[in-house]
Amino acid sequence: MSDVRPDLPVDEHLPRIVEASRGGAVVVTAPPGSGKTTLIPAAVLDDLPDRGRVLLLQPRRLAARAVAGQIARLRGVQLGGEVGYVVRFDSRVGPETRLFVETTGVTLRRLDDDMTLDGVSAVVLDEFHERSIEIDLVLGLLVRLRELRPLLRVVVMSATLDPGPVARLLGGCPVIDVPGRLFPVEVRYERSGQRDELDVLVRRRVTDALQVTAGHVLVFLPGVGEIGRCERALAEVARAGGHDLVPLFGDLPPERQDAALADTGRRRIVLATNVAETSLTIPGVTAVVDAGLVRRLVVDAATGLPRLELCPVSRASADQRAGRA
CATH class of the missing domain: 3.40.50.300 (P-loop containing nucleotide triphosphate hydrolases)
Structure with missing residues (x-):
């Protein structure tokens, strides 16, 4: 990875997360702004022993495009080279792309075309708390696929997820919690009963x-x-x-x-x-x-x-x- 990296709470936990992913699956919980989306997929990519690819799933097209650009900048590479994105009606990928940031629908189409995900070594499901039929279906298919490909890495990430049920579904995999926010947040509430528009x-x-x-x-x-x-x-x-x-x-x-x-x-x-x-x-x-x-x-x-x-x-x-x- 590029030396240009922010000092984020996830940084000190990356070795443990990567090591846990080598066992096949891991669930990571970390607060918003901790760096999980940009740093963990890239660290897993760097740990792969071959030229395998990583899929990073995002719930929205805007997030997929922005995340891909941010990871590319952190790694000091051009978007569409080592790091790219695929969303509906738009993509920036090339023959050298190994980290694909894509929406859930794109991954479902990929699984429909090739149920074995040939050439893919790891799948990272980000923001898993945003539950939908599509993301649940992807996870279910990955659980079945790991029976055929036990070395396939599956990383499930969220800020607010109850990790227990997902970890059990993935065979009792490790759960790693990353504590701490980058900045303290003070929350203020509007008085109830306000009638203004x-x-x-x-x-x-x-x-x-x-x-x-x-x-x-x-x-x-x-x-x-x-x-x-x-x-x-x-x-x-x-x-x-x-x-x-x-x-x-x-x-x-x-x-x-x-x-x-x-x-x-x-x-x-x-x-x-x-x-x-x-x-x-x-x-x-x-x-x-x-x-x-x-x-x-x-x-x-x-x-x-x-x-x-x-x-x-x-x-x-x-x-x-x-x-x-």
């Missing part, structure tokens, strides 16, 4: 955050509609302070997503959906404003059709969001 509350709290912290402000909102309303409410605040005001959500074109993450030298207010909740660390964020809401896809019992429902976030999601600061 969401955009009014967000403007008030973002203004407060800009005054008491010196870095970027990351705002979590439930959807694109709320992002648009808050963008209008905060436009004057951003102009007056000379700050960049940028949206960040999954359907943004890749170039606009990259712009939201790029360092422009100016202070930023980032209005994001839950795409920024996991794996994606925006450097320089010193305050998080969390609306505490998310839109989830649920099946309407009356019609049998899926619809988006506005729900409070779980405690695990709230902890993840706080960890982005």
